[in-house]
Amino acid sequence: MSESFLKALRWYFIAACTIIGTTCFMVADHSKSIKLVGPGLLAFGVVYIMTAFWKDVRGKLLAANVGVFFLLTLLSSHVYEILYILFGLQQKSMGIFGNTFFMWGFTEALIGIPIMAVVFLFYD
Numbered sequence: 001m002s003e004s005f006l007k008a009l010r011w012y013f014i015a016a017c018t019i020i021g022t023t024c025f026m027v028a029d030h031s032k033s034i035k036l037v038g039p040g041l042l043a044f045g046v047v048y049i050m051t052a053f054w055k056d057v058r059g060k061l062l063a064a065n066v067g068v069f070f071l072l073t074l075l076s077s078h079v080y081e082i083l084y085i086l087f088g089l090q091q092k093s094m095g096i097f098g099n100t101f102f103m104w105g106f107t108e109a110l111i112g113i114p115i116m117a118v119v120f121l122f123y124d
Contacts, residue, residue: 004120007056011116014050015069015108017043023101061123068115069108076100076107 024040051057057065080103083089091098097106 001117001121005113005117007120008113008116010050010054011065011120012109012113014047014054015112016105017046017050018069019101019105019108021047023104026101061119064119064123065116068112068119072108072112073104075111076104079103079107 021040021043024036024043028034028036028040077100080091080100083094084091096102
């Protein structure tokens, strides 16, 4: 189980670098500045290098990785509505969790790491 948890942490590192790269490009486009393009390229470069060296992820396991990432990305766009309905929390009053990019990464970590640990346990 500990080996699958470590693989899930490696998956989250790749997912977090993807989120960072995407965030950098979106903010650079929104602010019409080129300053964040470099860190975005660096983050996507780390994703490329990490996935190139991770030879264990092929076939069904790769499909599960991509599927969990995209499903949690879709879920993270609705987290604020869910939190408002369940607990009455508004996005403005949540501090750093009010940032949509931070909430995207937090959702991937909170839900994605346990799901991927189970996936790695059964498919590996």
